[in-house]
Amino acid sequence: MGGDVGLKVTVPASVQFLSDTPDVNLVLVGDQAAIEAELMALPDSVRARITVRHASEVVGMDESPQLALKNKKDSSMRVSINLVKEGLAQAAVSAGNTGALMATAKFVLKTIPGIDRPAIAKMMPGIKGNTCVLDLGANVDCSPEQLLQFGIMGSELVVSLEHRPNPSVGLLNIGSEDIKGTESIKRAAELLRESGLNFYGNVEGNDIFKSTVDVVVCDGFTGNVALKASEGLAHMISTFLREEFARTWWTKLCALAAMPVLKRFKARVDPRRYNGASFLGLRGIVVKSHGGTDALGFRIALEQACEEVRANVIGHIADRVAVQLQNIRQSGPEAKDSA
Amino acid sequence: MGGDVGLKVTVPASVQFLSDTPDVNLVLVGDQAAIEAELMALPDSVRARITVRHASEVVGMDESPQLALKNKKDSSMRVSINLVKEGLAQAAVSAGNTGALMATAKFVLKTIPGIDRPAIAKMMPGIKGNTCVLDLGANVDCSPEQLLQFGIMGSELVVSLEHRPNPSVGLLNIGSEDIKGTESIKRAAELLRESGLNFYGNVEGNDIFKSTVDVVVCDGFTGNVALKASEGLAHMISTFLREEFARTWWTKLCALAAMPVLKRFKARVDPRRYNGASFLGLRGIVVKSHGGTDALGFRIALEQACEEVRANVIGHIADRVAVQLQNIRQSGPEAKDSA
Structure with a gap:
């Protein structure tokens, strides 16, 4: 959901990434209906490798990291990082609010x-x-x-x-x-x-x-x-x-x-x-994409x-x-x- | 004397500066014989506006600022800054060792x-x-x-x-x-x-x-x-x-x-x-030229x-x-x- 543009960047990037990388599956986390709408035209072979995981909240790009951590327990970034914590995903990639992503990753994954x-x-x-x-x-x-x-x-x-x-x-x-x-x-x-x-x-x-x-x-x-x-x-x-x-x-x-x-x-x-900043030192992989990048940039982060x-x-x-x-x-x- | 090249840059820059700036005179500080040799071919009108002040020492580009300050009391940069201190010059410009120039300027001119x-x-x-x-x-x-x-x-x-x-x-x-x-x-x-x-x-x-x-x-x-x-x-x-x-x-x-x-x-x-860094806060004007610049760059610093x-x-x-x-x-x- 994150970044200046949101799904119009992250979904095309995900699709392109899946075409290039045959042995990887993606979980797209966020507003289920909105994501599903973006996935409509996909061929079955690609669609089968995408799971959509609903998250009811989104952290704003200018929101306080501490407030986001405290109040938005069902945000797309929180749910993504939870998936990493639970071993249901091997890495989380987000184009969202850097401070909130770091605070959440630190809190959920630990160092x-x-x-x-x-x-x-x-x-x-x-x-x-x-x-x-x-x-x-x-x-x-x-x-x-x-x-x-x-x-x-x-x-x-x-x-x-x-x-x-x-x-x-x-x-x-x-x-x-x-x-x-x-x-x-x-x-x-x-x-x-x-x-x-x-x-x-x-x-x-x-x-x-x-x-x-x-x-x-x-x-x-x-x-x-x-x-x-x-x-x-x-x-x-x-x-x-x-x-x-x-x-x-x-x-x-x-x-x-x-x-x-x-x-x-x-x-x-x-x-x-050169898009993609790695949060290092955590017990899970988290990569932050620049919020203003396009589908090519987000794909590089993936x-x-x-x-x-x-x-x-x-x-x-x-x-x-x-x-x-x-x-x-x-x-x-x-x-x-x-x- | 300073900079990677020395007189072959600073003297031509000085001459050009004097031609462009009619109401200013320059004191060139350093090895008198070497400077005079560079000034040989100058027309009298320009030469009359240049005073050469001999200094027997030169601070090396990699010399320790503290040692230069302590041991080289007749270095070209020290003598130049002394001229500013004594009111005989209104500003000093050097392409020499930055640390030594700052230490000397601080010591001689005070804040x-x-x-x-x-x-x-x-x-x-x-x-x-x-x-x-x-x-x-x-x-x-x-x-x-x-x-x-x-x-x-x-x-x-x-x-x-x-x-x-x-x-x-x-x-x-x-x-x-x-x-x-x-x-x-x-x-x-x-x-x-x-x-x-x-x-x-x-x-x-x-x-x-x-x-x-x-x-x-x-x-x-x-x-x-x-x-x-x-x-x-x-x-x-x-x-x-x-x-x-x-x-x-x-x-x-x-x-x-x-x-x-x-x-x-x-x-x-x-x-x-954009050559020319100003040392601010001193009771005298000191401008540091990049050591690797040419005559145009040094003129800009002047x-x-x-x-x-x-x-x-x-x-x-x-x-x-x-x-x-x-x-x-x-x-x-x-x-x-x-x-």
């Missing part, structure tokens, strides 16, 4: 032992390949231990989605030297260095798009600002490019001639291709959830965190179990 | 009464006009009072450089609602709201490039990451665009046809046009320093902060003078 709080992770494009950045807004203040956990979770996500073994992890900072940054970040660097992860060291904002490392770890405040600043800049650049090609009849002719090139360029930076299930990303995170906890227990009396 | 610590501010391009963003890296942790001071300083810079009266000020956050962000940011929002500044409220990363407000206030960690992430993304996009147009003989032909359009586009996002002198930006900041301090003193016994 993996050893993970303090879940994080939002996303693959970002880079000159030589994608980089996973987390946290992108779930945690405003982060302890050094949380930043270490983000490193573990981001690594496992890269293994799962990008199939790169032993991903390198960078810590987002304002300089490459060890003396840079807050006390919390300096301590996080120490923890990451001792963790057994493939820790690269400090990275800076530009390294996100330089493909310097596979995973960039940061607190949710910094990550969110970096993500949104990048979205803002990309929008400005594409606006300027469009304006320049639309200026006169001559520039329009140039645009026509250059169209195939410009199309290929656009495809490389198409935000829909594919991402599917990849995470196939790769057993949660099992891998749990195993790695368990090893980490054991190391901390063995390393001395001051060590504490953060589970 | 304006009521300003806790200086900040680095820069005009960033936006869809409908430039936005001043600060702090961009001088202060990793910022108190609410400092963020308020950044708001005041950024406003006065916009008045001086952009000639916009009563600039609007946004507080960088991860959502527009008042409940978002850290405790420090929530308190800063209260201070800004009570300050008499034209406070807009919270803004997000994308607002920097949407021209939502004239000034975006943030701590130096977040600001630095946002700036560098933007630089990284801009570089990635221009690389992709170049690669697509260079792919085949046909796309190269398209590029040739579209060249005038692409040139106009590039000019709009040319980082040289022009920016010149504009700040003409507009008396320091006097205006001092006046506004004095009013602010008086308000705080009058508002209750718990108020403290942060000077």
Whole structure:
């Protein structure tokens, strides 16, 4: 039901996803009558792989996460996440209210032992390949231990989605030297260095798009600002490019001639291709689609959830965190179990 | 002497600047013999407006700011800032080591009464006009009072450089609602709201490039990451665009046809046009040029320093902060003078 458009995006995306992915079934959760109406024209072979699960409520895009959690127990997002909790679905995908989705997922699914709080992770494009950045807004203040956990979770996500073994992890900072940054970040660097992860060291904002490392770890405040600043800049650049090609009849002719090139360029930076933010650290897979995306974007988010299930990303995170906890227990009396 | 190239950039930029700006003289500070060699071919009319001031040392681009401050008392940047302190120059412009320049400027010039610590501010391009963003890296942790001071300083810079009266000020956050962000940011929002500044409220990363407000206030960690992430993304996009147009003989032909359009586009996002970061809050004008810029970029930084002198930006900041301090003193016994 979620997102700026709702069923007109999520249903076509689901149908397309099912055609491309023969061994998966979908449960569509929301207003049964409205969903059924969208499914009318489907061939039986596709329709048979869709179950509709009624939910009487919808969380609004601007609703308070806490109120949604408290008052909307039959919302489409709550029911979807319940299905994951009950093992009736292997993943939930939503284009709805991010805060409410996170609050609900945390409340219903709980975190993996050893993970303090879940994080939002996303693959970002880079000159030589994608980089996973987390946290992108779930945690405003982060302890050094949380930043270490983000490193573990981001690594496992890269293994799962990008199939790169032993991903390198960078810590987002304002300089490459060890003396840079807050006390919390300096301590996080120490923890990451001792963790057994493939820790690269400090990275800076530009390294996100330089493909310097596979995973960039940061607190949710910094990550969110970096993500949104990048979205803002990309929008400005594409606006300027469009304006320049639309200026006169001559520039329009140039645009026509250059169209195939410009199309290929656009495809490389198409935000829909990078849609799908993973909520990591929970005992279930939840993927958040951008609310403003279209059917292609939502399909990409469905594919991402599917990849995470196939790769057993949660099992891998749990195993790695368990090893980490054991190391901390063995390393001395001051060590504490953060589970 | 500073920057990746040194005199081959700074001297041509200086000469060009003098030709364009008849009522200004320049003092070039550094290795006298090397500078004089660069000035050989100049016509007398320009040469007469240049004074060369010898400095026996140069701070390396990767040198420790504290060591540079302690050991290089005759460095070109130290001597330049001394000239400002002594009133023999109205502003200093350097393409050298940012940390060393800031440490030296702080030590020699001191801050304006009521300003806790200086900040680095820069005009960033936006869809409908430039936005001043600060702090961009001088202060990793910022108190609410400092963020308020950044708001005041950024406003006065916009008045001086952009000639916009009563600039609007946004507080960088991860959502527009008042409940978002850290405790420090929530308190800063209260201070800004009570300050008499034209406070807009919270803004997000994308607002920097949407021209939502004239000034975006943030701590130096977040600001630095946002700036560098933007630089990284801009570089990635221009690389992709170049690669697509260079792919085949046909796309190269398209590029040739579209060249005038692409040139106009590039000019709009040319980082040289946005070169020049102002160190605000000091009792003297210091402008930092990007170390990797060329003569055009360095000239823009010289022009920016010149504009700040003409507009008396320091006097205006001092006046506004004095009013602010008086308000705080009058508002209750718990108020403290942060000077």
